[in-house]
Amino acid sequence: MENYSSKNAHNRKILLQLFGELEEDLLDQILETGNTHEVEIGQFLFHQGDKENSLYIVLSGRFRALAEQSDGTFHLLGDIGEGEPIGEYALFMQEPRGASVVAIRKSIVLQLSESEYMEIVAKHPAFSSKLTRFVVNRLKRNVLQQHLESSAKNIALINLQAENDISDYTESIKSQFESLNVNIQVFYPDTLDNMEPKSLFDTLEKHDGLNFLVCSDENLKWSKECIIYADLVIVATDFYADSKLYNIEEHLDLYSQNILNKKIYLLLLHPENGEFPKNTRRWLLNRKLNLHIHYRKNHAPDIRRFSRILANKAIGLVLGGGGAKGFSHIGAVKALNEAGIEIDFLGGTSAGALYGIAMTYSDFDQKKIDYYCHDSAHSKLTSNDYTIPILSIMSGKKMTNYLKGMLGDTYLEDIWVGTYCISTNFSNASIKVHDQGLAWKQVEASIAIPGIFPPVVIDNQLHVDGGVVDNLPIETMYKYPVRHIIAISLTQLKSQNVVFDETPSAFSLVWDKLTNRKKFKLPGITSILINSLTLNSRQKQELSKSGVALYVEMELRGISMMDDRKWKEIIQKGYEQMKETLENMGPEENFWNTPSD
Numbered sequence: 001m002e003n004y005s006s007k008n009a010h011n012r013k014i015l016l017q018l019f020g021e022l023e024e025d026l027l028d029q030i031l032e033t034g035n036t037h038e039v040e041i042g043q044f045l046f047h048q049g050d051k052e053n054s055l056y057i058v059l060s061g062r063f064r065a066l067a068e069q070s071d072g073t074f075h076l077l078g079d080i081g082e083g084e085p086i087g088e089y090a091l092f093m094q095e096p097r098g099a100s101v102v103a104i105r106k107s108i109v110l111q112l113s114e115s116e117y118m119e120i121v122a123k124h125p126a127f128s129s130k131l132t133r134f135v136v137n138r139l140k141r142n143v144l145q146q147h148l149e150s151s152a153k154n155i156a157l158i159n160l161q162a163e164n165d166i167s168d169y170t171e172s173i174k175s176q177f178e179s180l181n182v183n184i185q186v187f188y189p190d191t192l193d194n195m196e197p198k199s200l201f202d203t204l205e206k207h208d209g210l211n212f213l214v215c216s217d218e219n220l221k222w223s224k225e226c227i228i229y230a231d232l233v234i235v236a237t238d239f240y241a242d243s244k245l246y247n248i249e250e251h252l253d254l255y256s257q258n259i260l261n262k263k264i265y266l267l268l269l270h271p272e273n274g275e276f277p278k279n280t281r282r283w284l285l286n287r288k289l290n291l292h293i294h295y296r297k298n299h300a301p302d303i304r305r306f307s308r309i310l311a312n313k314a315i316g317l318v319l320g321g322g323g324a325k326g327f328s329h330i331g332a333v334k335a336l337n338e339a340g341i342e343i344d345f346l347g348g349t350s351a352g353a354l355y356g357i358a359m360t361y362s363d364f365d366q367k368k369i370d371y372y373c374h375d376s377a378h379s380k381l382t383s384n385d386y387t388i389p390i391l392s393i394m395s396g397k398k399m400t401n402y403l404k405g406m407l408g409d410t411y412l413e414d415i416w417v418g419t420y421c422i423s424t425n426f427s428n429a430s431i432k433v434h435d436q437g438l439a440w441k442q443v444e445a446s447i448a449i450p451g452i453f454p455p456v457v458i459d460n461q462l463h464v465d466g467g468v469v470d471n472l473p474i475e476t477m478y479k480y481p482v483r484h485i486i487a488i489s490l491t492q493l494k495s496q497n498v499v500f501d502e503t504p505s506a507f508s509l510v511w512d513k514l515t516n517r518k519k520f521k522l523p524g525i526t527s528i529l530i531n532s533l534t535l536n537s538r539q540k541q542e543l544s545k546s547g548v549a550l551y552v553e554m555e556l557r558g559i560s561m562m563d564d565r566k567w568k569e570i571i572q573k574g575y576e577q578m579k580e581t582l583e584n585m586g587p588e589e590n591f592w593n594t595p596s597d
Contacts, residue, residue, distance in 0.1 A: 061107020321350025322490025328574025
């Protein structure tokens with residue numbers, strides 16, 4: 001009886017979270033009318049094209065939505081977790097299922113057929129409006145919200161080097177979650193000695209918080225159960241250990257490709273005050289991973305970052321291109337840091353890639369960042385670099401040598417904070433996302449403005465400035481486990497009219513400048529070239545900016561895209577504008593101080 005009461009309370013809580021306030025008798029009727037089903041791992045709830053139109057509510061567990069291709073393969077659409085509905089469109093639209101849904105771990109659903117739904121609505125008409133409101137709100141979700149999956153509840157933890165004690169790392173994570181009022185319970189390999197699998201499943205689902213399941217190669221039966229129950233698998237390893245595939249990875253067949261695969265994060269453990277990572281890529285060669293995370297022992301920012309990622313509260317920063325105007329990104333991030341906003345993932349295009357990667361490479365150390373700003377500005381990277389204008393006006397050698405000197409043999413995957421940049425693959429006319437590879441080379445490709453700098457060869461293909469296809473790569477950030485995105489644009493999207501009827505002659509422009517009349521306010525040839533190349537990208541930016549938590553469009557009129565002499569002024573403008581933006585946000589908008597749903 002106590003077990004039934006506990007389950008009933010859990011189910012009522014799920015319904016209240018989904019639909020908001022419901023009357024007690026309505027709650028009772030939903031639970032009494034609907035049918036509860038246990039779904040085994042690998043079992044399909046329904047298939048694409050099925051005409052059955054029941055509504056399902058996930059009471060526990062996790063499902064995966066799949067689009068079936070004409071060749072019989074599947075395209076993964078996303079995961080569906082506890083407290084989410086499945087199939088509400090079919091209930092209303094009377095259309096065949098648009099996707100297949102399969103359980104990726106043992107799950108329980110509440111099923112309401114069309115007739116059962118109508119029976120409930122007949123007695124409680126308000127339920128129809130509540131469900132309709134939910135469907136409308138789901139349709140209104142922005143692109144980020146549509147991609148965002150429910151956070152993991154059960155996490156399988158695999159320590160590759162059993163002889164290495166990682167309790168200091170895990171205790172720090174546990175303490176961090178407890179400070180966020182998130183309960184954690186940990187299960188070890190001897191758990192099944194005193195508990196049946198069915199009882200373990202009930203214990204996991206009833207717990208209102210996170211469950212960590214510690215795997216062991218010495219108890220494969222337990223470890224295989226962990227993988228079945230898990231929503232997420234974390235493979236933890238000493239960064240300096242042998243990067244071979246370990247027995248437990250092979251025994252659990254972690255990296256085989258199938259539709260039931262759980263997401264796998266590789267947690268790279270570094271000693272306290274560890275040196276900057278080198279050769280991270282060796283860990284990524286033979287493993288199919290969704291993410292790798294660097295974690296220094298007792299390093300508070302790393303502990304908080306990892307906890308935010310697991311709790312589905314991570315913050316992504318996207319930086320736009322704009323030449324020397326990119327110095328404003330430095331000031332903006334300084335203001336963000338002062339407000340207590342920590343960045344978990346960073347991506348950028350062109351200047352956003354250059355200044356963004358300089359910051360993540362510096363691990364957001366302001367002294368290092370200030371040094372690179374001063375050094376790059378005084379190096380005059382865009383001066384005295386002209387060449388025979390066949391491929392470009394500038395040779396790009398000064399910029400290349402500077403990037404090599406700053407970043408050396410660092411690879412993007414070595415950087416402490418997850419970082420990417422984008423370029424335009426000129427050879428096949430597509431966007432190229434760089435999240436691995438030599439950092440200086442990837443940045444060089446991202447800033448290769450057509451006509452200004454020569455194309456960059458990567459993997460035998462030509463790459464040019466990323467701003468040609470996406471000058472503010474917000475959509476790329478959707479692929480990372482972030483809940484909030486901050487986007488900073490350096491290009492004005494609003495229209496700017498001129499005060500004359502015809503374009504003035506070159507002589508008129510020179511005379512206007514000599515007499516300081518300032519009658520003609522026109523962009524320079526570089527700005528015209530760059531802005532013309534990015535017109536399509538700017539339209540994309542206008543569409544995608546609504547999908548972010550904070551969008552800031554820098555006001556930098558009067559600053560040339562190739563003039564880095566005003567670098568201090570530009571940094572200050574970025575700082576002041578971001579600080580003003582944050583101060584003007586209402587309490588309900590302060591997502592970094594407000595617990596996420």
